[in-house]
Amino acid sequence: MRADIEYIRSFFEKFGFEVCERLGDYLGIQAARIRLFFIYAAFLTMGSSVIIYMILLFIKEIRFYIRKRKTSVFDL
Structure with missing residues (x-):
């Protein structure tokens, strides 16, 4: 069970x-x-914290792809 x-x-x-x-x-x-906060907020707000989590995920992924494309100083 623990596994x-x-x-x-x-x-x-x-x-x-x-x-x-x-x-x-x-x-x-x-x-x-922070995970506990999202869990508690999901119960209290009936799921709107999940939307906030998805927005933060989207922003993180976009920043990753922007940084990945810039490979040199001249790409700025």
């Missing part, structure tokens, strides 16, 4: 695109506390 929970947790952490971790690094808060 199943750890597998599910690692799956979501691996494919969760590190939104909570990056936000935690930026704000100086542990990523686990």
